[in-house]
Amino acid sequence: MKIVEMKLHTILLTLLGVFTCSADYSPLSYVDRPCGTDLSNLWLDVIAVVDNSRGMTNKGLSYVASSILSVFGENTRIGSNAFEPRTTRLGLVTYNSVATQKADLNQYQSIEDAHNGIFGALSTTADTTESYLFTGLELAEKMFNDQSFNSTRAYYKRVVIVYASEYNRYAPFDARPIAERLKLTDVHIITVAYEQPGSVGLLNGLSQIASPGFSFSSEYGAGNIVEEVQNALLQSNCFCPRDWIQYRGSYSDPASIRYGVCLQPVNVPKVWAAAKIECTHRWNDSHLATEFNQAKHEFILSAAQGGYLGFKQPYQYHIGLNFVNGAWVWDQPAGQPPVNLQSWSNWQTGFPSSPSSQSGVSNIQSGVTTKWNNVGTFTTPASYICETYSCDTDNYCDSRYMKTK
Structure with missing residues (x-):
């Protein structure tokens, strides 16, 4: 419902002749300024955390790889650029019983780099059915601590996108404590439930991990997932200075x-x-x-x-x-x-x-x-x-x- 509301709001603004451009926005049609919607100008630090246990399936991993790349698109500036600060760094973590860093936040320096690296890293599942999201979030937290918080991009917003086929909420495997710790440090978490036959409580469990309004399910189709994640990224990239x-x-x-x-x-x-x-x-x-x-x-x-x-x-x-x-x-x-x-x-x-x-x-x-x-x-x-x-x-x-x- 919130995504539909956002789309209708954007369509209305377009029909009324309202658009935004840098800081020259003027409320010509007597509406409040919307958040920016130019995906090519995203400026974020993002880590995709992907379940690669057998429950995800090879087909599922291929879908996830395509989905990640479709979210950013060919016009998004991936990597770092000393002359253009509106760039997005993209890291990749896979997890099953353990987590593995497939790409740090500085590895991909173009959408082509990301395409080759992500499809290569998500080509086949691991030989295990164990899937512990907390390991993936722990590694993402470490990557942010090492590569983002103390960097020249420390004021950029940070986002984790989780793609999961299973969610284990019982101690010592519960990912909620780490998720809450990340959110307390102003990290936004987007979750995508890759529903499988027999999945019980996956979407509900992941909704407890996600930031408010950022929990989605793949059962609605890949196209919708891409749009929903894009909107969540645009909302994450829309923020105020401290004390505002x-x-x-x-x-x-x-x-x-x-x-x-x-x-x-x-x-x-x-x-x-x-x-x-x-x-x-x-x-x-x-x-x-x-x-x-x-x-x-x-x-x-x-x-x-x-x-x-x-x-x-x-x-x-x-x-x-x-x-x-x-x-x-x-x-x-x-x-x-x-x-x-x-x-x-x-x-x-x-x-x-x-x-x-x-x-x-x-x-x-x-x-x-x-x-x-x-x-x-x-x-x-x-x-x-x-x-x-x-x-x-x-x-x-x-x-x-x-x-x-």
Whole structure:
């Protein structure tokens, strides 16, 4: 359902004439920026962890090899390039009763290298029925520790893609502790269950290993698996700087679709005009937040209600709506024109009032929610919400991200 939602969202944006390009995105159709979708610009460190026990079968391994290569495609930049940081390093681990490193993160330096290496490494199964995923995850963890965390790519997102035909959840073979440890170090885990006759509980078991929303099954067909894994990689490559919150479909559901938008509640009371200036210094292209729709409004309110950096009732915080040249408009990044207020509004009863003297807008608590009140831009100190673009395939973030960790 979430993949369908993402596709429909992308189609809608296309029909409406919205597209993203680097950091020049402008919400021409009054929607929030989506995460980048250019697979050729992926910049990740990825390790494929593949079950090569007899349960996978030679046919299954061939399918996995094709699937991995189809996920990345001929236009993805595999390897490292000193002149182009938007590259993806791809490592390969096989496992059965033990795990084996087939390719470290620096071995494949082109999609052709990956093609030859992966098909060669996944040509035949091992002569054992034992399949212990924890061995594969342990080796992937070691590879990240040795080749990624302490490298010049330390700020790149890391992903493990697991292809498994069996899952043993009983101690001492349970892979969940290692999976949780990886996720705590911000490694995303995608799992693909290669269903076999007689498989019981494989998909359910792997869903406990995967990051939220990243557990898939091969029974739906290779084409769907490729698209699902691609979307999971694009979502993994869509992230925010430290101390910024990724805007997503639901604040309470980490598996909901992410947007290419980051939010930062700031609990330092300032008048609206000062908050506007302060937001521009928080990150590249940052500005006071927009609330194009009720979902965005509720997401921001949920962040405040979660006690983010000391926000307390009664809630009051500035947003980017303000009155300029006879119209209510939303604040935008420096150099971009403001966006006129359109379909949805959230004014408190009796507001807006006298915009000539009260041209800024704050969310002020009214009952269990907050409502828009226009306020003086130099007279009403309050907390405020900043917004910026996410780091993704359309908006590369350099090592300054690493410095904020």
